[in-house]
Amino acid sequence: MNRPTDERNETATKILEAADELLVEGGIDGLSSRAVATRAGVNNALVFYYFGSKQGLVERVIERYYQRHVAALESATDAMTGDLRARLHAMVDAYVDFMEAHRRFPRLVQSLAASGPAFHELIGHHMAPLYRWVERALEGVAPKTGPLAAGQLYVTVSGVVTSWYSQAPLLAALWDKDPEGPEAGAERRAHVHWLVDAMYEKLVADARTASRDDARRTLAEREGG
Amino acid sequence: MNRPTDERNETATKILEAADELLVEGGIDGLSSRAVATRAGVNNALVFYYFGSKQGLVERVIERYYQRHVAALESATDAMTGDLRARLHAMVDAYVDFMEAHRRFPRLVQSLAASGPAFHELIGHHMAPLYRWVERALEGVAPKTGPLAAGQLYVTVSGVVTSWYSQAPLLAALWDKDPEGPEAGAERRAHVHWLVDAMYEKLVADARTASRDDARRTLAEREGG
């Protein structure tokens, strides 16, 4: 089972890409080794020769995505300049850019997360660096604990972005525009930007209010003493 | 296939509840008619006697949820008083309350939506009244089109609420608190309230800015003429 399964191996790559394409159509349970082999144009047994098991194959597929994901965010982070608000927008853009370029990815992750705890650990493992990345980026902006902690903001922003991709196909019958089209995508991106602004502005306003309250309390104490 | 499958039929109800419990563990593909029958303590063939097919069974399970969901929101709407902000909070609370009381539901919907387009139409069908409900509730607050239209706000709020339930199990390794526990749930609710406030406040602030711009523009036109 120690076969080279990276891009240097042509057969393994063909299998990976076939699995990637098929996964989004039916989740992991809708995926059969035979279908993958047929799509890749190789023999069924080769799937197991290269990846050991179906689970192993799927794990490699999502590993590949997360590698690209982390790389994309890292290179975006390096290029970030300007004030905090601009940097927040750049972060969100990098995130949305990746999802737009890999529309299958958020659906795949959601599908795997939904198909029982078999993949929870794996996804959590890959999610961790991204989570830490956001945590670091929000240092000084968000409090350490409570309803505005980085963890909550992370869940919200990632939920807002990724849930778009799972909800869009359901909205087809409700919307005039095609929710999967580029116009709707641009509109969604503008909405997310607006939302980030709304959160940022309230965060700042709350902090101002709190410090004013502090000042008033300090004043009252001084007057009282 | 015209058997009574509502609450009056004990056997059908047992099957429904068994399916409901099992669905969350493995999605629709992880669900087998035999497992349902065993869990319900009935014969395997009865599943098909009452529900025709596995697909039919699952459809009834989610129908039941959506019936309760709509009922819960309707009774909450009736009891809503106060200003707009208070009503928005009440809406969100009713929504979160339902999800907290039926934690399997958001995961089930996500699981089905993720397992291919077979259920897209059905979910979209049940989602429609809720979507219209939000659209109506946001009348006068949100513009008709663009990035702040009710449709975008709907996707965002429902995404923020439901994605919590799919992400919580993944956060277990990253958090100090148990994300599935009641404390984290309360914190999440507070976060969603805060988020709704942030959106509401920015919506109001944007409207003020826009009308001031309008006034300035009108003034300029008058002076120019």
Added chain:
DNA sequence: AAGTGCTTTTAGCAAGTGCTTAAATTCCCC
């Protein structure tokens, strides 16, 4: 030509799937 190590193919097992059919059972009205 024989041997070597990797890759691919063939063929199939064992288990599980959705679903059907026909017989057995229970229920209820007369």
Added chain:
DNA sequence: GGGGAATTTAAGCACTTGCTAAAAGCACTT
């Protein structure tokens, strides 16, 4: 208690699944 309908059961069909073992093909060195 008889008879017809509704319900429940046992048994199995036809098919797909993940996965494996053994053989075959291949390029390569010696």
